Amino acid sequence: MRRLALISLLLLPAALAAEMLRIDxxxxxxxxxxxxxxxxxxxxxxxxxxxxxxxxxxxxxxxxxxxxxxxxxxxxxxxxxxxxxxxxxxxxxxxxxxxxxxxxxxxxxxxxxxxxxxxxxxxxxxxxxxxxxxxxxxxxxxxxxxxxxxxxxxxxxxxxxxxxxxxxxxxxxxxxxxxxxxxxxxxxxxxxxxxxxxxxxxxxxxxxxxFDLARDASWAEMTAAQRAQSDTSESNLVWIGPRANLRAAERLLPPGQITLAPDQPGSQRFEAWIQGYGPYLALDGLRARLVLAQGPGDSLPASDPWHRSLACQPLDNTDEVAGALVLVRRGDCTFASKWQNVFDAGGAGLLLVDNQPDGSAQAIARDFGIALDRNLPIPIWMVSDSTGLALRNAPVASTVLLGYDSTAPARGTREGFVNLEASxxxxxxxxxxxxxxxxxxxxxxxxxxxxxxxxxxxxxxxxxxxxGWPDGTAKRGQYSGNWFNPERAGEGCQLTLEDGQDVPVLTCYLYRDGEQFWLIGNGVDRGDRLEFNEMIITEGADYGPAFDPQAVVLSDWGEIVMRPIDCNRARFDFQPFDPALPAYSSQMVKIVGGDCNLRAAQQPDRRRSGNYFDPQRGGEGVQLAVEADGRAWVLTFYTYLDGKQVWMIGSGNRLGNTIEFNDVVTTRGGDYGPDFDPDRVELLPFGRFILEFESCNDLRLELLSEDPRFPSGTREMTRIVPQEC
Incomplete structure (x- = not known):
């Protein structure tokens, strides 16, 4: 993306004015x-x-x-x-x-x-x-x-x-x-x-x-002596603020459990404990065969029922392990080593069996934040010593469901409120x-x-x-602009906000089998993330004079969730409906980073950013974004060639009511998701765009093409969502 959008862009430092938090x-x-x-x-x-x-x-x-x-x-x-x-x-x-x-x-x-x-x-x-x-x-x-x-x-x-x-x-x-x-x-x-x-x-x-549930009173209503007693009241002490509890209701997970033979009469359920860090299982859990790890080098004697099941070295039974939930005994090496060996063998998840007696002070059979020095995409959960033995003695290759007890309240909550520490x-x-x-x-x-x-x-x-802290709603525009993954240069996403900054609009420009495609959709701000649940993909039209809006076919592509770390870094989760396209995540950064430490009143003027189209040519259009420095602009033109989607992108600086984009390119050669290789992306010069603002809702775009596939022309465009001028 940086190669696409910053060919001629001079990066300028953000102004130092009016930071929110000043560090001494x-x-x-x-x-x-x-x-x-x-x-x-x-x-x-x-x-x-x-x-x-x-x-x-x-x-x-x-x-x-x-x-x-x-x-x-x-x-x-x-x-x-x-x-x-x-x-x-x-x-x-x-x-x-x-x-x-x-x-x-x-x-x-x-x-x-x-x-x-x-x-x-x-x-x-x-x-x-x-x-x-x-x-x-x-x-x-x-x-x-x-x-x-x-x-x-x-x-x-x-x-x-x-x-x-x-x-x-x-x-x-x-x-x-x-x-x-x-x-x-x-x-x-x-x-x-x-x-x-x-x-x-x-x-x-x-x-x-x-609030103390046992006393049915808040700390503001208690005496000091009552507060001192409430201080150690364990799960009785809760937070009753509405916003934190709404967030807890959607983020916190119920207690873990594993169900043996979930589809059979008399299926057995056992308590399981959730690793405190990702990856987290979805609420419908993981259904898989249960397999015992088998590998060399264990210190356990041959008489021990867990002999060769410590997974401290590469596993021998990879054919069994592939796609299965793997039972592994605690001991001899780090949890991370066991996790890696199960992953390398193709396991779908690891179930770590404690080697300490149930109830022991050294037991890890509890929800626990395991120290792991790597990121792997399979879950690692825990069960007690006794549960591990029961699972080990189950019929060979039994099916199990690793998941949650949906009838129980979320971990760390009581009566619908999130718990404060009161140990x-x-x-x-x-x-x-x-x-x-x-x-x-x-x-x-x-x-x-x-x-x-x-x-x-x-x-x-x-x-x-x-x-009482003001939230970041008034500075939501800080996330607008162009995003890319430095390890996946050549693709990216562009975010703008419509309707007074209330409606985020996301376009992403990607590839499949070497050809470009693009997605567009409106989103919802959920506070800690932006959800785009109806991303649309189109096809069927052609470029320039041959364009026919009646030929444009719209289809639901899937969902994208943007999870900001700060105003310059975010994770984008791509979740297509097409089973041939895998879901994946990409850590992206702004192509022009901004100062996250700005109050809302000091944010750049983004009123001209947005999505524009010719009402007579519905199905193609442009997305225009001023970047975080308030000076650089990026324009992406979304159109077609021979029925297939095409996009061109360029950057420029505004002079009065005009922006010239002098190094506009189109591309080819990439692929989707895990198969993307930035070295295969070719930049093909398109030519120039000259944009002139005619009003707060209207612009004129002149396309000066050097590519014979795309004839030059002019478009009169208006905002998809008009704003009050």
Whole structure:
């Protein structure tokens, strides 16, 4: 895509004005965020010194939050490294507000304490008596010495497809977590006695939404003594904010279960435990044969029923394993090695059988975030020792259904509300985190992972919206523009927003068997994703004077889901209806990256972006987008040749009411999905486009072709969705 759209485009830096979150790195020279120590490169992070890599990771976390929130004011963030302990008392990081405010201008509730960051965002003014509205601190000793068992430091990689190396923690995940506390996911009560702050004590905004089901009361309605007791009430403590619970209802999964012989009378059901990270099974589960792993090199004696089933080396029974759910015993090697060997043998999933007795303190038979240093597309779930034996003794090649107990509430919820952490075993983490029982786990769980983090803050933004934070709806336009995968140059997607930025329109330009095709569809903003459930593909018309709109045939192609990480990075999930076309995902970036850390009022003017067509030539048209720098424009023309779809693309800069696109190209040679090879894509010069705006809804497009297949001509076009001029 970059080769297509940036042939003559000069990249210009985004303006530095009016950022939402301003970072103050307060470490001294030579330390922390300013550490000049040279370090090896890590995926996705441009830094060459330890300090540079730390800053790049922290700024990526800021972009994640700034893409999802809005503010009427600058919010100042102090960030630094400190000594936060080592050994049993090791703390990875701490984040929180620097002060409290109440009864400020625009305060949603009177007489209630708010964190300074939220108060400043709502009132439109910083608190000048403070140096910052929130502060985040990180433990420098984690990188400097072995403070935690099996942990050698932070992982500063930013590529969502590259998990941390074994024995490291994702610094990006930690930074997103601590910023979440500073933005307001923090109980503003005394930790020791849960007394409100102030003289006299004043309730905080979070306590309105912290609810104890056993007492049938919110924390704002309780005494300090009752709150202190409620603090460790386990699943009784829930969050009653509506937005977070709506998000939980669509994201959280029911308890796992495995059904033996699901289609037979008397089928048996066993409890299974969900791996805390993707890939996650769909709600209809995975139906497959059940096969016991068989391979060399196990330490177990021949008399052990699990002899040769540890899967620590390549499997011998690949013919059996292919397409099956594979039983593997815990022990001898890492979970990741077992997962890899089952995947390499063609297994459809791995069922890890615990080697510890049921109920043991060392048992992993629970929903668990397994540390995995790789990404593989098959599930890895767990069962207890006793369940594993029962499954092992089932008839050979039995069919099983690995899935969910749809009759039970979602993990980490009670009575329809998401649980907050309220464990008697870890009171320091209570209330200001989601419960560990959530599946999938949350970035705001009390314990971070040392596994993959793709940048998704899951339910946490919705909790902040419940507190009063403005969401990112007013800056939805930040996602508009052209997207491509750097490893799949030559294809991509273009997003614009119609009807006052409320209706996202997506076009994607792709290939099949060397020929171009394109898709178009309207979408819906779901808050954490954009869903395009009716992508359309067309055929049947011809180019230029031979075009006949009656010959255009429209068909439903499938669905595309866009899952932003921030305003410049997103995953696109392609889900075609045609069974001959596989579903796949592509990690894309903007061809012209923008500043994610902008408030809505400072977003580029995108009113001219959109979709235009000639009403007499329905079935072809153009999509025009101003890129994130506010200066570069990309135009894609969607048309036909001999009944087949064709697209041309070019970039240019606007001068007055005119944009000249001087290096327009069309292409050929690619293929769809996993078979795409960017080296096969050929760029074929088309010529030039000259676009002139005639009104806020109308334009004139002159096509100056150098390709004899496409005669030159002029199109008078209007917006598909007219806007108020």
């Amino acid at each position: 790195y307060s470490d001294p020279q030579g330390f922390g965020f300013n550490d000049p120590t040279p370090v090896p490169a890590v995926p996705g992070n441009p830094g060459t010194t330890l300090g540079e890599q730390r800053r790049a990771a922290f700024e990526a976390a800021v972009d994640i939050w700034a893409s999802r929130l809005d503010s009427e004011s600058l919010i100042r963030v102090e960030a630094l490294f400190e000594d936060l302990g080592c050994g049993e008392n090791t703390t990875l990081g701490r984040g929180g507000t620097t002060g409290l405010a109440r009864d400020f201008f625009n305060a949603p509730k009177a007489g209630v304490n708010y964190p300074l960051s939220l108060a400043a965002a709502l009132r439109g003014q910083i608190y000048s008596q403070f140096d910052a509205e929130l502060r985040v601190r990180f433990n420098f000793r984690v990188d400097a010495e072995p403070c935690l068992d099996n942990i050698s430091g932070y992982w500063y990689g930013l590529d969502p497809l590259t998990p941390p190396i074994q024995g490291t923690y994702s610094f990006l995940e930690l930074a997103v977590h601590e910023l979440g506390h500073g933005l307001g996911f923090q109980s503003l009560t005394e930790r020791d006695n849960r007394q409100f702050f102030g003289d006299p004590p004043v309730p905080d905004v979070m306590s309105d939404f912290i 008697p075993d870890n009171p320091d983490s209570n209330v200001s985190h989601f419960a560990r029982s959530l599946a999938p786990r949350s970035v705001m769980n009390p314990f971070l992972s040392n596994s993959a983090f793709d940048g998704d803050p899951d339910l946490a933004p919705d909790l902040l919206h419940d507190l």
